[in-house]
Amino acid sequence: MNATTMAERVRRGEIAATALAEESLRAIRARNEELNVFLHVDEDGALATAARVDDAVARGEDPGRLAGVPIALKDNLCQVGIPTTCSSRILEGWRPPYSATVVERLLDAGAVPMGKTNLDEFAMGSSTETSAFGPTRNPLDPSRVPGGSSGGSAAAVAAAMTPLALGSDTGGSIRQPAALCGIVGVKPTYGLVSRYGLIAFASSLDQIGPFATDVADAALLLEVIAGHDPMDSTSLPEPAPSLVAHLGDGVAGRRIGLVRELLDGADEAIVASVRRAASVLEAAGATVVELSIPELHLGLSAYYLIAPAEASSNLARYDGVRYGLRINDEDVTAMNEATRTAGFGAEVKRRIMLGTYALSAGYYDAYYGQALKVRTQMRDAFRRAYRDVDMLLGATTPSVAFTFGSKTNDPMAMYLSDVFTIPTNLAGEAALSVPFGRGEADLPTGVQLLGPGRSEARLLAAAKVLEDAERG
Amino acid sequence: MSGLTRAEVAHVAKLARLRLSDEELDLFTVQLARILDHAADMQSLDLTGVVATAHPYDLINVVREDVVRPSLDRDAVLAAAPDAEDGCFAVPRIMGEES
Amino acid sequence: MALPEGWEMVVGLEVHTELRTATKMFCGCANVFGAEANTNVCPVCLGLPGSLPVLNERAVSMAMAIGMALHATIAPSTFHRKNYFYPDMPKDFQISQYDLPINSGGYLDLPDGSRVRIERAHLEEDTGKSTHLGVSGRIHGADRSLVDYNRSGVPLVEIVSGPDIRSAAQARLYASELRAVLIATGASDGRMEEGSMRIDANVSVRRSGEPFGTRCEIKNLNSLRSLHRAIEFEAQRQVKLIESGGVVRQETRHWDETVGATSTMRVKEEAEDYRYFREPDLVDLAPSAAWQQRVADALGPMPAERRAAVVALLGEVSDAQRDAIDVVIDLGLERFVHATHAAGGDVAVALARVANELAAAGDVSKLTEDAFVATVAMEAGGQLSATQAKTILADLLASGGEPRAVAAARGFEQLSADSLGGIVSALIDANPDEWSRFRDGDDKLAQFFIGLVMRETKGRANGKAVIAELHARR
Ligand SMILES: [Mg+2]
Numbered sequence A: 001m002n003a004t005t006m007a008e009r010v011r012r013g014e015i016a017a018t019a020l021a022e023e024s025l026r027a028i029r030a031r032n033e034e035l036n037v038f039l040h041v042d043e044d045g046a047l048a049t050a051a052r053v054d055d056a057v058a059r060g061e062d063p064g065r066l067a068g069v070p071i072a073l074k075d076n077l078c079q080v081g082i083p084t085t086c087s088s089r090i091l092e093g094w095r096p097p098y099s100a101t102v103v104e105r106l107l108d109a110g111a112v113p114m115g116k117t118n119l120d121e122f123a124m125g126s127s128t129e130t131s132a133f134g135p136t137r138n139p140l141d142p143s144r145v146p147g148g149s150s151g152g153s154a155a156a157v158a159a160a161m162t163p164l165a166l167g168s169d170t171g172g173s174i175r176q177p178a179a180l181c182g183i184v185g186v187k188p189t190y191g192l193v194s195r196y197g198l199i200a201f202a203s204s205l206d207q208i209g210p211f212a213t214d215v216a217d218a219a220l221l222l223e224v225i226a227g228h229d230p231m232d233s234t235s236l237p238e239p240a241p242s243l244v245a246h247l248g249d250g251v252a253g254r255r256i257g258l259v260r261e262l263l264d265g266a267d268e269a270i271v272a273s274v275r276r277a278a279s280v281l282e283a284a285g286a287t288v289v290e291l292s293i294p295e296l297h298l299g300l301s302a303y304y305l306i307a308p309a310e311a312s313s314n315l316a317r318y319d320g321v322r323y324g325l326r327i328n329d330e331d332v333t334a335m336n337e338a339t340r341t342a343g344f345g346a347e348v349k350r351r352i353m354l355g356t357y358a359l360s361a362g363y364y365d366a367y368y369g370q371a372l373k374v375r376t377q378m379r380d381a382f383r384r385a386y387r388d389v390d391m392l393l394g395a396t397t398p399s400v401a402f403t404f405g406s407k408t409n410d411p412m413a414m415y416l417s418d419v420f421t422i423p424t425n426l427a428g429e430a431a432l433s434v435p436f437g438r439g440e441a442d443l444p445t446g447v448q449l450l451g452p453g454r455s456e457a458r459l460l461a462a463a464k465v466l467e468d469a470e471r472g
Numbered sequence B: 001m002s003g004l005t006r007a008e009v010a011h012v013a014k015l016a017r018l019r020l021s022d023e024e025l026d027l028f029t030v031q032l033a034r035i036l037d038h039a040a041d042m043q044s045l046d047l048t049g050v051v052a053t054a055h056p057y058d059l060i061n062v063v064r065e066d067v068v069r070p071s072l073d074r075d076a077v078l079a080a081a082p083d084a085e086d087g088c089f090a091v092p093r094i095m096g097e098e099s
Numbered sequence C: 001m002a003l004p005e006g007w008e009m010v011v012g013l014e015v016h017t018e019l020r021t022a023t024k025m026f027c028g029c030a031n032v033f034g035a036e037a038n039t040n041v042c043p044v045c046l047g048l049p050g051s052l053p054v055l056n057e058r059a060v061s062m063a064m065a066i067g068m069a070l071h072a073t074i075a076p077s078t079f080h081r082k083n084y085f086y087p088d089m090p091k092d093f094q095i096s097q098y099d100l101p102i103n104s105g106g107y108l109d110l111p112d113g114s115r116v117r118i119e120r121a122h123l124e125e126d127t128g129k130s131t132h133l134g135v136s137g138r139i140h141g142a143d144r145s146l147v148d149y150n151r152s153g154v155p156l157v158e159i160v161s162g163p164d165i166r167s168a169a170q171a172r173l174y175a176s177e178l179r180a181v182l183i184a185t186g187a188s189d190g191r192m193e194e195g196s197m198r199i200d201a202n203v204s205v206r207r208s209g210e211p212f213g214t215r216c217e218i219k220n221l222n223s224l225r226s227l228h229r230a231i232e233f234e235a236q237r238q239v240k241l242i243e244s245g246g247v248v249r250q251e252t253r254h255w256d257e258t259v260g261a262t263s264t265m266r267v268k269e270e271a272e273d274y275r276y277f278r279e280p281d282l283v284d285l286a287p288s289a290a291w292q293q294r295v296a297d298a299l300g301p302m303p304a305e306r307r308a309a310v311v312a313l314l315g316e317v318s319d320a321q322r323d324a325i326d327v328v329i330d331l332g333l334e335r336f337v338h339a340t341h342a343a344g345g346d347v348a349v350a351l352a353r354v355a356n357e358l359a360a361a362g363d364v365s366k367l368t369e370d371a372f373v374a375t376v377a378m379e380a381g382g383q384l385s386a387t388q389a390k391t392i393l394a395d396l397l398a399s400g401g402e403p404r405a406v407a408a409a410r411g412f413e414q415l416s417a418d419s420l421g422g423i424v425s426a427l428i429d430a431n432p433d434e435w436s437r438f439r440d441g442d443d444k445l446a447q448f449f450i451g452l453v454m455r456e457t458k459g460r461a462n463g464k465a466v467i468a469e470l471h472a473r474r
């Protein structure tokens, strides 16, 4: 039963939200120790929220579009009173005094947050291995990573602990784990979903988005969380797009660009999946053209200067003064240093160092300044492409889920696993990953659909075509 | 090669309020240099005249009305503090300038 | 205490003024002075993880009003992050304007006829405040500090002057004129004692005609007196240093009011690297022509013009009256003086009452211009003594009303001319020596008789009326 069906049945009074919450808790208990998906399970809160939904149904009130649907939250989203760590020692034990806008919207829609999921520390990573609380295992093959940074949220859905989850995508952190876990993940247009209450990694790139087992559920969840928020200055002013209503639009008459750079270096099986997706889309009435966007090759370099630069500033506030960890020392400066040195893991330190360097006097123009110009070129290149085609098609990742430790000793090798997803974040546009085909070890492969800003309805309709073909 | 030196890495660590052991300093110098070398593809581009993009979208004048909203409860705020005294956040002595 | 012959000081001032908005720069917390510590704080101004800033519209309007008052150019602007660690600063960066400030280029004309250029007047956020526990209560020697974030995120405009100031007196005049302008725009209350206006002074010296010398920055001068003394001291120090063969180091210095000297706080070094970059959580600011027009329309005349208008009513102006006019303009109360003039009343009396009684009251909302004009007329016309007029104004300021009714309720019925005449005659008879000296032309004795009449009438008599009675009998 998918989330859409669950909510319909709860609203009709056919199943109780509390029963769904209990079932979700059972599923979590069954595998959480093995997979390390949830860092915190809010059992009491979930049951209380579910009971409120059931009460509303009993009173004949509309409990909302996600009535009674259990959902997992990446542990960089603030929920009032619930421990929020970003998988970092530096925030261990912190309970935010406020909730993220997306969490408020979920609760308004009757969804039932079950707890907080594991991630790479401060969302910096592609495998959930940088979490201070141990890695998450891929439910499809526990010897492999679930991807990252939203590995816990992807795994929660893939392990059927919750039908839905929220993640955040700064350079691919939703799409990549979605692909590695065989589920749907959407990186919405920058500004479509409020970032208020999302603990920042790189502010100009971060975007919250949905994980779901199917395209319809992803569309429903995105519709619930999207839309203008006055608490986020970068929130788009237009009303949220209608997505669910367009799921059946198909691709007839659409022009789709198959991007060579989004296949370069990918496993053969993945390239095969993408090419097969192209023929499915053509069969459904689309015109697929092969094209090249050479600028995409520069994405990785620009991203690994821009994101760390913003992060170095966003993470300065973890200084031991107001919340979280403090390691005392003789004066404030020494206390700051001792706290940050003990509280941050190696990958976070590496990126803070890189970002601080890129912004520092004498290097700004060569690194950060140049990266911002490359970003302009990236955005312009996409815009040029979208003058000719309605959407782009490529691989989500170069490989299927990899084994633990295979990339941890070489930061650059890890960074390369986001090479296909990063350009969309730099351009601030929309993209999604939909499971399509199988690769090495019979693991799922993901196909990526990319579109201009606010093209989510179009991308989801195309993803639905692929999903339908795959499911027969 | 970026020519990143160990001294530069040490300086950056100081700016970022991080303490690095000698081994970490060596390791970071090598790792950061590799990342910066990868960025060399970008540095060699002639991008004179290209405008920098700091924001994906060109929104302007996003403002809010000057209307008071409730603040947080002080006890709740200070409960999260590693050290508090007298309704304030307490810190060890501050060396350096007064703000 | 001028500099030695052949030397000249070069001074530029950076003035930080807090804006009188209802809320902070980027959140809805109240912007008030003196609240209990950490009671006006929220996720945004505490820099909690996940919080985001949203710009206060009125702070922008006030910044533009300041720019307009300083003849500056208002242009599209951006916000940057200035990164450095400091416990008063919850995000460990300050949101400020950098290469594209909202106001740039402009000037301020001073009452002495000089003009000081304004380089920029930009928006930024204030920090919190720490109290240093320990022997001295000062930062050095304290073993622990307590931080209050109520001030964190209060909107500031930083006004940077050109290096055009050539004396401590001129610096003081600039600061006081700027303060009057800021108050006149409605953007600031100008309360230096509460820290709502704080000044940093960049001071260098040179031999006349030579290029600028190395400058030192004196931080956080919080009164006009400190500003004057600190600049004077610092310029003398630099001259002595150079004349004795030394070299001025570029550094930040601290002014100690009790010692009367500046001392080194921090030597500028390469470690000062703020890593400015565009604040990604805020979008660009480009106020429309309509927005700018609304601000311009709401902007009244500036102090120089308003002072001149009051002076014009008085003709000759004494030093005391000049000070009174400054007070009245700062408080924006000159409408009472103008109303008195329009009604044909005594402008000098009105000015004195406004600069003293009204200024002291703080809140004048209950006092109508008509009631004020009527009170002044009663005083000038001899129906009320000065003491009685002050009492009535105090009542009107506290609870409103009409002066005649208040006078009646207070029992300030006017002494009839007959009864005053009778009292004066009786006192002349009782003091023949003094009366004959007055008759012989010693006018000082008038005060003696007025004193007696006042005692007799318990202050109800009018001094001018007494003098008239005395002269009638001379
Ligand atoms: Mg400043």
Ligand SMILES: [Zn+2]
Binding pocket: C024, C027, C028, C029, C040, C041, C042, C043, C044, C045, C046, C153
């Ligand atoms: Zn606040």
